[in-house]
Amino acid sequence: MNSTSPSAVSPLLQKCFDESYMLLMPEIEKRINNVLSANMGAPKNAPLRSIRIRSIIVEAQQLATYLTDAKRVASR
Numbered sequence: 001m002n003s004t005s006p007s008a009v010s011p012l013l014q015k016c017f018d019e020s021y022m023l024l025m026p027e028i029e030k031r032i033n034n035v036l037s038a039n040m041g042a043p044k045n046a047p048l049r050s051i052r053i054r055s056i057i058v059e060a061q062q063l064a065t066y067l068t069d070a071k072r073v074a075s076r
Contacts, residue, residue, distance in 0.1 A: 017071050021064070028060045 035052045 013071075013074050017067060020067050023069075024060065026062055028056060031056050 025044055030052055035056070
């Protein structure tokens with residue numbers, strides 16, 4: 001099976017993927033909030049803050065890609 005439709009993945013495996021995404025989002029939000037709160041009073045740190053937030057977003061995108069790829073492989 002090359003399909004990535006939900007029916008191509010076992011219910012238990014689907015639950016694992018769903019829970020992974022659910023755990024990923026609060027962690028990303030927490031990390032971004034930590035960066036923002038650590039530098040709130042320092043406007044001069046805006047470029048550094050922006051870089052840190054972008055790196056968190058890139059990391060999150062990579063994790064989402066890994067999960068999607070793992071789901072695709074598992075559905076074969």
